[in-house]
Amino acid sequence: MRMTMIGSGYVGLVSGACFADFGHHVTCVDSDAEKIAALNRGEIPFFEPGVEDLVAANMRAQRLSFASDMHAAVTNADVVFIAVGTPSRRHDGHADLSYVYAAAREIAASLNGFTVISTKSTVPVGTGDEVERIIRDVQPDADFAVVSNPEFLREGAAIHDFKHPDRIVIGVDDDRAKAAMAELYRPLYLSAAPILYTDRRTAELIKYAANAFLATKITFINEIADLCEKVGADVQQVARGIGLDNRIGTKFLHAGPGFGGSCLPKDVRALIKTALDHETPMRILESVAAANDTRKRAMAFKVARAVGGQIRGKTIALLGLTFKPNTDDMREAPSIALVTALLDMGAKVRAYDLAGMGQAKRVLPDIDYCDSPYSCAVGADALVIVTEWEQFRALDLARLKAAMNTPVVVDLRNIYPPDEMARYGFSYEGVGRGGGAGRTSA
Numbered sequence: 001m002r003m004t005m006i007g008s009g010y011v012g013l014v015s016g017a018c019f020a021d022f023g024h025h026v027t028c029v030d031s032d033a034e035k036i037a038a039l040n041r042g043e044i045p046f047f048e049p050g051v052e053d054l055v056a057a058n059m060r061a062q063r064l065s066f067a068s069d070m071h072a073a074v075t076n077a078d079v080v081f082i083a084v085g086t087p088s089r090r091h092d093g094h095a096d097l098s099y100v101y102a103a104a105r106e107i108a109a110s111l112n113g114f115t116v117i118s119t120k121s122t123v124p125v126g127t128g129d130e131v132e133r134i135i136r137d138v139q140p141d142a143d144f145a146v147v148s149n150p151e152f153l154r155e156g157a158a159i160h161d162f163k164h165p166d167r168i169v170i171g172v173d174d175d176r177a178k179a180a181m182a183e184l185y186r187p188l189y190l191s192a193a194p195i196l197y198t199d200r201r202t203a204e205l206i207k208y209a210a211n212a213f214l215a216t217k218i219t220f221i222n223e224i225a226d227l228c229e230k231v232g233a234d235v236q237q238v239a240r241g242i243g244l245d246n247r248i249g250t251k252f253l254h255a256g257p258g259f260g261g262s263c264l265p266k267d268v269r270a271l272i273k274t275a276l277d278h279e280t281p282m283r284i285l286e287s288v289a290a291a292n293d294t295r296k297r298a299m300a301f302k303v304a305r306a307v308g309g310q311i312r313g314k315t316i317a318l319l320g321l322t323f324k325p326n327t328d329d330m331r332e333a334p335s336i337a338l339v340t341a342l343l344d345m346g347a348k349v350r351a352y353d354l355a356g357m358g359q360a361k362r363v364l365p366d367i368d369y370c371d372s373p374y375s376c377a378v379g380a381d382a383l384v385i386v387t388e389w390e391q392f393r394a395l396d397l398a399r400l401k402a403a404m405n406t407p408v409v410v411d412l413r414n415i416y417p418p419d420e421m422a423r424y425g426f427s428y429e430g431v432g433r434g435g436g437a438g439r440t441s442a
């Protein structure tokens with residue numbers, strides 16, 4: 001099939017390249033001409049394992065191309081995906097749909113023959129109706145159907161997630177569009193990925209409900225972690241103890257510095273706003289959002305306590321800046337609030353991250369960036385593990401300790417066993433590890 005992705009960012013590029021790999025002919029369009037020029041040179045604008053090779057292979061096979069001219073790409077397509085950003089609207093937290101609506105207007109002007117317009121962007125319930133109205137306004141006689149096909153891939157494992165999804169959700173009310181979407185996803189029948197067909201509004205809501213539930217799970221275990229610290233219990237064992245119950249499940253029960261990234265925070269905010277607009281306030285989610293916001297900054301107080309309460313003038317070394325490993329995405333990363341609070345308290349901050357330092361320099365210009373975990377640790381009064389990159393799991397602890405001014409480690413991802421840290425002479429503190437050896441002193 002011939003398909004066009006409007007928006008060649010994270011979701012548009014990864015899903016476009018994967019569809020091309022399935023054998024479809026894909027044109028990825030973007031309003032950012034520099035991005036398109038870079039993609040045509042084979043340069044990927046973000047870090048995601050495997051994407052560079054996948055894009056190169058499908059460009060060579062002439063199934064994947066990049067263009068700035070939306071008209072030609074839409075005119076020739078059977079299916080046009082909208083995969084533009086839907087960030088939080090700055091003043092009120094609603095999803096900013098201006099990019100989606102702009103894309104819809106541009107698509108409308110170029111439609112030619114029956115075309116499916118499928119929204120991959122995460123959009124509030126009812127957006128498909130508005131996209132349909134916009135297109136009808138611009139071209140009253142156009143033959144088209146608007147479908148909702150939310151994307152569930154995770155950054156850091158995006159290709160795997162796209163090719164082996166837990167489910168595919170397609171919100172569609174038109175039989176021709178349903179057939180086209182089935183054809184598009186046919187290559188996944190082999191791996192028996194369940195396809196859930198719903199009406200369009202239900203599909204739009206499924207995406208928000210999924211992210212809101214995940215955010216709630218994380219926030220729940222974070223609050224249990226805080227209680228563990230107070231009562232002398234171990235949150236990792238609590239998480240395992242509850243997670244082995246199949247009704248609960250073990251995923252998303254890792255206590256840490258709070259959720260961040262390009263999706264969960266903005267999607268929780270947007271769902272809260274949608275619910276308020278429909279006079280059905282979502283009190284649980286309002287608490288989740290508030291607790292998570294407070295938590296990120298509170299991690300700085302945890303660091304301050306670990307260095308004895310007085311942090312002014314001290315040097316704090318951070319390992320990891322991105323909101324999770326295997327990405328360079330800094331959008332709403334917990335490290336931003338943590339660093340800001342540490343600087344507010346008068347600390348000197350240095351950091352090392354495997355992929356995120358380029359992005360981080362734009363949002364956190366006032367810290368020192370280092371070229372390895374060990375150079376980052378030099379002269380530090382505390383080392384804080386912020387992101388659980390694989391490479392931080394087996395550090396040379398003796399070397400690390402020798403580099404530091406005082407051997408204090410605050411492990412916001414609980415990747416080290418407290419007793420091992422004690423053996424190396426570290427004063428060590430994790431998250432929610434109040435039980436037994438959870439906190440060790442040098």
Ligand SMILES: NC(=O)c1ccc[n+]([C@@H]2O[C@H](COP(=O)([O-])OP(=O)(O)OC[C@H]3O[C@@H](n4cnc5c(N)ncnc54)[C@H](O)[C@@H]3O)[C@@H](O)[C@H]2O)c1
Binds near residue numbers: 009030103120123
């Ligand atoms: N990043 C993720 O992990 C993820 C996962 C699932 C769903 N989503 C959702 O997918 C959507 C896209 O997210 P993303 O992370 O890929 O965003 P992104 O910011 O990386 O990419 C969006 C791209 O759209 C382009 N664009 C904007 N307006 C355009 C227009 N009118 N015409 C052509 N191009 C235009 C931008 O230049 C940009 O390159 C969002 O709604 C997001 O919530 C993201």
